[in-house]
Amino acid sequence: MKLDELLVNGAKELGAMLTSGQVALFLEYLKKIKSWNKRINITGIDDERKIVINHFLDSITTVQFVSEYSRVLDIGSGGGFPGIPLKIIKPSLELILIDSIQKKVFFMRDVIRRLGLKEIKAILGRAEDAGNEIPRAYFDLVVSRAIGEIDEILDLGAPYLRERGEIILMRGKKGIEEWEEIEHKSRNFKLKDFKKVSLPYSRHERTILIVTKVL
Numbered sequence: 001m002k003l004d005e006l007l008v009n010g011a012k013e014l015g016a017m018l019t020s021g022q023v024a025l026f027l028e029y030l031k032k033i034k035s036w037n038k039r040i041n042i043t044g045i046d047d048e049r050k051i052v053i054n055h056f057l058d059s060i061t062t063v064q065f066v067s068e069y070s071r072v073l074d075i076g077s078g079g080g081f082p083g084i085p086l087k088i089i090k091p092s093l094e095l096i097l098i099d100s101i102q103k104k105v106f107f108m109r110d111v112i113r114r115l116g117l118k119e120i121k122a123i124l125g126r127a128e129d130a131g132n133e134i135p136r137a138y139f140d141l142v143v144s145r146a147i148g149e150i151d152e153i154l155d156l157g158a159p160y161l162r163e164r165g166e167i168i169l170m171r172g173k174k175g176i177e178e179w180e181e182i183e184h185k186s187r188n189f190k191l192k193d194f195k196k197v198s199l200p201y202s203r204h205e206r207t208i209l210i211v212t213k214v215l
Helices: 004-011 022-039 048-060 081-091 100-117 150-160 175-185
Strands: 073-077 094-099 120-124 139-144 163-172 189-198 206-212
Touching: 004 022, 004 048, 004 100, 022 048, 022 081, 022 100, 048 081, 073 150, 081 120, 081 139, 094 100, 100 120, 139 150, 150 163, 150 175, 150 206, 163 175, 163 189, 175 189, 175 206
Parallel strands: 073 094, 073 139, 094 120, 139 163
Antiparallel strands: 163 206, 189 206
């Protein structure tokens, strides 16, 4: 199966109908990953098919939980996942990507320029740093792709969320069990929804948790 077919069919299975223009952006993104990977480690995956599945389609598992025109913060974005795929599919999003590794931030900025994406920027820093340039109590959504423990991510994301804002947690197949273990410590958040997702063309299983800030 060709890469464009892999992407289109996999995205459709996850509830996202890609246009030809969006497919072209994803394939250009893929070229950038391959090019930069020769110099720095953007991702440990170099096979094009695996990049499409494990990075692009994995990011797309969150699309159905992201509303148009949302303000979104992607914490620990790394190579731009899931933030840049979300922006490709929903260009109305206002998006900030933050990562602590300078080379990866430079990579994300290069991708943003190359793809001509608007209302999106990549920032060098840490979410826990009080001096970063990210506005507090501003975002509708914080997204995180399985970095750290759930309670740590909630602590990181909470200051940036508006009232009733949400955090989308991309966890493994035991995501619900992880939540239940820390739920008693998360008094400022409640579980709004969750969905178990099988990643297309893969044996990998995701649990997407959507938690709402209540205080």
